Amino acid sequence: MKKVSDADKLFYFEKNFFTMDGVWMLEVEKEVGWDMALRIDKAVWIRLMKLIFRRIKNYLKLDTNTLADLIEIITFRWSIEGWKYQVNVISDLEVIIEIKECPYKAIMDRNSERQDRIPLICKNMCYPFYRAAFKEFNPKIKFERYEFMGLGDNVCDFCFKLIDE
Secondary structure (H helix, E strand, O other): OOOOOOOOOOOHHHHHHHHHHHHHHHHHHHHOOHHHHHHHHHHHHHHHHHHHHHHHHHHHHHHHHHHHHHHHHHHHHHHOOOOOEEEEEEOOEEEEEEEEEOOHHHHHHHHOOOHHHHHOOOHHHHHHHHHHHHHHHHEEEEOOOOOOHHHHHHHHHHHEOOOOO
């Protein structure tokens, strides 16, 4: 068996994770059309995001589901994937993260044939699958989005507020 390094593994998975996601979507869309492909992809991402959150939580050895833990998990993931963001801690109960660069949008920006799909992905995919993952993580954390780069805004915002209901 060929011996590979951690750097080799990182190269392989980093280069192929985004590619697999894009190729999957293109092939499903070709078979069942855009609307059905989007519904399937959203279902996959909702399920995957919940798994990713649990795995990162375990990896980071987090024992609770606080707002601080959620921010730790999501920024860990985004840092691994190459997102550019700024975390603005408003208080212990409120955090707003501004996304400056999203690798998924950047990939679609480079493909002129897919640019018309960017607003649909941003609004109909990104927001719903994050909302589901955040709700499962802690239903007392309210999540809102007001700005979407894919809809023409300069940043994407992820607004979190811990509520007591």
